[in-house]
Amino acid sequence: DQQVKQNSPSLSVQEGRISILNCDYTNSMFDYFLWYKKYPAEGPTFLISISSIKDKNEDGRFTVFLNKSAKHLSLHIVPSQPGDSAVYFCAASVLTDDKIIFGKGTRLHILP
Amino acid sequence: NAGVTQTPKFRILKIGQSMTLQCAQDMNHNYMYWYRQDPGMGLKLIYYSVGAGITDKGEVPNGYNVSRSTTEDFPLRLELAAPSQTSVYFCASSTQGGNNSPLHFGNGTRLTVT
Numbered sequence: 001d002q003q004v005k006q007n008s009p010s011l012s013v014q015e016g017r018i019s020i021l022n023c024d025y026t027n028s029m030f031d032y033f034l035w036y037k038k039y040p041a042e043g044p045t046f047l048i049s050i051s052s053i054k055d056k057n058e059d060g061r062f063t064v065f066l067n068k069s070a071k072h073l074s075l076h077i078v079p080s081q082p083g084d085s086a087v088y089f090c091a092a093s094v095l096t097d098d099k100i101i102f103g104k105g106t107r108l109h110i111l112p
Numbered sequence: 113n114a115g116v117t118q119t120p121k122f123r124i125l126k127i128g129q130s131m132t133l134q135c136a137q138d139m140n141h142n143y144m145y146w147y148r149q150d151p152g153m154g155l156k157l158i159y160y161s162v163g164a165g166i167t168d169k170g171e172v173p174n175g176y177n178v179s180r181s182t183t184e185d186f187p188l189r190l191e192l193a194a195p196s197q198t199s200v201y202f203c204a205s206s207t208q209g210g211n212n213s214p215l216h217f218g219n220g221t222r223l224t225v226t
Contacts, residue, residue, distance in 0.1 A: 009152065045217070046216075091155075098168075102147070104153055
């Protein structure tokens with residue numbers, strides 16, 4: 001049973017426009033959410049996170065929004081740049097548990 | 113600054129062979145994790161460790177074993193390789209575990225079992 005779902009396998013966005021990547025979760029115990037970015041032949045790298053006590057966290061061009069009632073979070077990238085082309089993983093964890101559960105990932109293509 | 117180092121980068125195994133995937137970190141992190149990534153399937157947690165001498169199962173532990181004798185090293189052992197274990201394996205570490213402590217990943221080991 002998938003606890004973290006990324007239902008869009010891929011997304012194409014024009015350079016300079018906004019990229020929105022979505023993530024849904026089923027476990028209401030999750031209280032910390034993270035986004036990772038992965039380039040081919042490399043390990044994932046941490047991008048941005050949000051605690052369940054917040055509904056928004058911003059870091060430069062990246063903003064994560066959390067809607068707890070809908071069990072949904074999204075990552076906004078503005079403006080999108082060519083170097084943003086990568087696979088993005090949504091992940092979640094519970095305070096009392098050390099496991100971090102990942103979604104299947106969304107491949108983002110930034111078009112020139 | 114090496115971070116998390118995984119060896120080997122690539123390996124081909126025959127069915128039934130065994131091998132150990134090595135993982136070492138130089139950041140003095142207590143928490144270490146092993147994930148596998150299958151095409152289109154995201155990252156699945158195999159085993160994790162919250163400190164030397166302590167290990168626990170993740171989502172997909174069958175067919176694997178781990179040990180954690182030192183803070184730095186967290187090897188993953190495959191005893192009887194099967195084609196279903198063909199995957200890319202990632203090791204990761206963090207300071208505190210899942211909450212408020214992002215994972216630092218190695219660059220992966222690509223394993224093919226034929």
